[in-house]
Amino acid sequence: MTIMHVPGSKSVTARALFLAAAAGGTTVLRRPLVSDDTEGFAEGLIALGYRVERGPEAWTIEGRPEGPAVAEAEVFCRDGATTARFLPALVAAGRGVFRFDASAQMRRRPLGPLTRALRELGVDLTHEGEEGHHPLTVRAGGIKGGRITLDAGLSSQFLTALLLVGPLTSEGLEITVTDLVSAPYVEITLAMMRGFGVEVRREGDAFVVPARPYTAVAGYAVEPDASTASYPLAAAALTGNSVTIPGLGSGAMQGDVRFAEVLRRMGADVDLSHDAVTVTGTGTLRGLTVNMRDISDTVPTLAAIAPFADGPVRIEDVHNIRVKECDRLEACAENLRRLGIEVGTGRDWIEIRPGTPRLAEIACHGDHRIAMSFAVAGLRTPGVTLDDPGCVKKTFPGFHEALAGLRAEWGLG
Ligand SMILES: O=C(O)C1=C[C@@H](OP(=O)(O)O)[C@@H](O)[C@H](O)C1
Numbered sequence: 001m002t003i004m005h006v007p008g009s010k011s012v013t014a015r016a017l018f019l020a021a022a023a024g025g026t027t028v029l030r031r032p033l034v035s036d037d038t039e040g041f042a043e044g045l046i047a048l049g050y051r052v053e054r055g056p057e058a059w060t061i062e063g064r065p066e067g068p069a070v071a072e073a074e075v076f077c078r079d080g081a082t083t084a085r086f087l088p089a090l091v092a093a094g095r096g097v098f099r100f101d102a103s104a105q106m107r108r109r110p111l112g113p114l115t116r117a118l119r120e121l122g123v124d125l126t127h128e129g130e131e132g133h134h135p136l137t138v139r140a141g142g143i144k145g146g147r148i149t150l151d152a153g154l155s156s157q158f159l160t161a162l163l164l165v166g167p168l169t170s171e172g173l174e175i176t177v178t179d180l181v182s183a184p185y186v187e188i189t190l191a192m193m194r195g196f197g198v199e200v201r202r203e204g205d206a207f208v209v210p211a212r213p214y215t216a217v218a219g220y221a222v223e224p225d226a227s228t229a230s231y232p233l234a235a236a237a238l239t240g241n242s243v244t245i246p247g248l249g250s251g252a253m254q255g256d257v258r259f260a261e262v263l264r265r266m267g268a269d270v271d272l273s274h275d276a277v278t279v280t281g282t283g284t285l286r287g288l289t290v291n292m293r294d295i296s297d298t299v300p301t302l303a304a305i306a307p308f309a310d311g312p313v314r315i316e317d318v319h320n321i322r323v324k325e326c327d328r329l330e331a332c333a334e335n336l337r338r339l340g341i342e343v344g345t346g347r348d349w350i351e352i353r354p355g356t357p358r359l360a361e362i363a364c365h366g367d368h369r370i371a372m373s374f375a376v377a378g379l380r381t382p383g384v385t386l387d388d389p390g391c392v393k394k395t396f397p398g399f400h401e402a403l404a405g406l407r408a409e410w411g412l413g
């Protein structure tokens with residue numbers, strides 16, 4: 001039996017950094033994700049004057065409930081949407097002039113609903129170029145609070161950013177949400193806010209956030225990343241092998257652990273205990289129709305292994321993955337076609353026909369998930385190459401070595 005330890009959750013690490021920075025006291029994060037996204041988040045905090053010490057096993061953050069320690073700063077968010085969406089909200093509750101910019105990829109991604117909501121709350125925020133996109137400047141003087149309505153139909157991160165900053169306002173926030181994708185990520189936010197001492201009340205479609213100080217957590221353990229786990233789990237299902245991911249099971253906060261259920265529906269044996277998941281490939285992969293609105297980071301993982309199923313695989317209700325690191329519906333379709341597979345897409349769906357992939361080079365579009373997903377499919381199609389293997393650094397710098405380890409252990413040549 002193969003055991004694979006996957007790196008810490010990006011979503012949990014990013015939220016923990018925000019919460020620790022905003023809390024009174026010192027927080028120690030154990031086993032944080034160390035990758036481009038989370039280093040970018042930590043360096044953003046450092047540019048804002050927060051003290052973040054990064055050791056090999058733990059990161060220590062000195063909280064500053066009053067906000068950034070500098071009156072002016074420039075923050076470069078790289079490719080990280082958590083950084084690019086959460087940090088402008090954090091600084092808005094403090095005082096000073098803060099300019100944010102991001103990579104070309106991240107500049108293309110939307111944050112209009114969030115910046116409009118912040119403006120409605122009285123925050124002085126200006127976009128340098130296109131409205132609702134980076135770069136932007138926040139001239140911060142604190143947030144009074146109040147009631148707002150938010151459309152989170154393109155990204156739940158708009159809601160998470162507002163929830164996280166809610167306790168730092170002087171009167172609290174009431175956020176009524178009209179549409180929401182990726183709902184399990186909001187549950188992570190609420191659970192983690194609770195862990196740092198703030199309880200959010202739900203009233204129908206509204207989230208009522210009290211103005212209340214966060215408290216530091218002496219030792220906060222980051223659970224392994226469930227989206228990252230989808231690669232070894234899919235690899236086991238695809239090749240008829242078995243892999244166990246310790247530290248990630250039914251007790252995890254992340255919705256993406258449910259990807260294992262998709263593999264079960266396809267015919268894999270899945271053993272989900274409270275704190276571990278094991279997937280064993282059975283030699284059968286069935287086609288299916290699946291709604292992935294809640295777990296859309298794992299769409300590329302499923303799309304890449306789909307040709308090996310015995311019937312069509314149709315993935316629905318994922319329009320928002322067109323505004324991720326790339327247009328993931330089109331990137332999946334393009335690469336499947338390069339492999340000689342028949343595929344159709346619509347506004348919010350993709351359907352993949354069974355087939356035998358031929359050798360091809362995968363166009364990664366700078367998207368870690370396209371790279372990792374098609375590398376997994378490559379376990380059954382020797383010679384598949386990636387045009388940008390390095391883009392995995394966004395969330396899993398050691399991905400290629402880890403996959404080579406599985407290949408060797410399973411004797412896949
Ligand atoms: O809040 C988070 O940590 C995330 C929310 C999701 O984004 P959307 O809400 O934009 O779908 C997910 O895709 C992303 O990888 C991480």
Ligand SMILES: C=C(OP(=O)(O)O)C(=O)O
Binds near residue numbers: 325369
């Ligand atoms: C969409 C993703 O990242 P983010 O939105 O946090 O940049 C992802 O990791 O798949």
